[in-house]
Amino acid sequence: MTTTRGALRVLLGDDHKIVREGLKMVLADDPQVQVVAEADTGPAVLDEVQKLQGPLGIDVVLLDIALPGMDGLDVLQVLRKSWPELPVLMLSTYPEKQYAVRCIKLGASGYLNKSTDPDELLAALHRVAAGGMHVTPATAEALASLVSLGRTKTGIELLSHREHQVYLLLTQGRTVSEIGAQLNLAPNTVSTYRARILEKTGTKNDVELALYAQSHGHGPGAPRN
Template identity: 45%
Template sequence: MIEKLKVLIIDDHTLFRKGLKEILLDTSYIEDCKEAKNGHEALDIISREKFDIVFLDIAMPDINGIETLKKIKTLYPEVKVLMLSMYPEEQYAMRSLKLGASGYITKSADPEELLRAVEKIVKGGKYIPQSFSEKLLHYLDKSNDIPLHEKLSEREFQVLLMIARGKTLREISKDLSISIKTVSTYRARILEKLELQNNAEIINYAITHGLIV
């Protein structure tokens, strides 16, 4: 029997938060559900209130889900975090689980699967969808060599994906609230670490390694 739970949803899309909140509050063992629209607001809320499980979106502006996860697990290591994402599972799940996430699930999952994830996590387990488990094992077994992009910092990896999706340095600067000069520095580091020459090669690298769809 699961005791009454208090949860926090962190996502920058209001409609998604409201929809998820409605599903959760319709569950008998979830009695309270708070919302945060970004990582900064979430960290402020977590500093004042205790939650049994946190739902955290990976793709958020300013401070993304991976960075938010790192801060949460550093400051409040006991907090259980379920990552929510639309990104290719292998790449982001690996990073999330390594940083202490209790589970990973895509936003396209049905409510029943979501609640199975909640139940497993609050009981002390980790949740990964069955279909994804096979992909993760395949990803781990693909090679003994660490892919070059695994050597990137979280911010470099984020900039890599944004460049690969066709965003300009100015657009990246605005989305991440950092200067264009800083974005250029990240780009230079990415090119050096991945042994690439230009944006076209970054895009090709990202497609080849399944980092974008």
């Protein structure tokens, strides 16, 4: 691929081709932004970053959360460890209040919902490529409340990273065995995480967890990546 001199070089990481094509159309409106690579799985994102660290290079990774093989949060952590100077902008359909703070705490330079206006997306890409952070008012409010004195974490905020991964897969209707296969965990381990998730979300069974998930923008009937 020929790269425009001086263009901001972007790697797209999303498992849906139609989403990647739509993003490329949006980014094509800015002559100073060029998509130099795309990937549809977590491991593929890391492979592309590894390949393009050189003459071409990457200025920003635009990364989805729900990726097969390795989810976006795990990919983000690997990127922060191996390429700490590479900005990562998360783009997802998941609710901002629950996920933006989690992503930023893991090292993302910003978080945007996929319903974001194209102009805001382009502005965010330029901002994080220049070394800045893109924080929406809603995310800023969530960050402020997180550090407020006396604030107690509740529900989803109490979940560990691994519990959060299992929670997301449970809300997608995955079975314990399917989750174990995807995350390389024994079924008994997944069941243990499930029990912790029920306790921390204040639910007693899968039906209540499904209702809880829907009320927080997850699961069947909620927006999906």
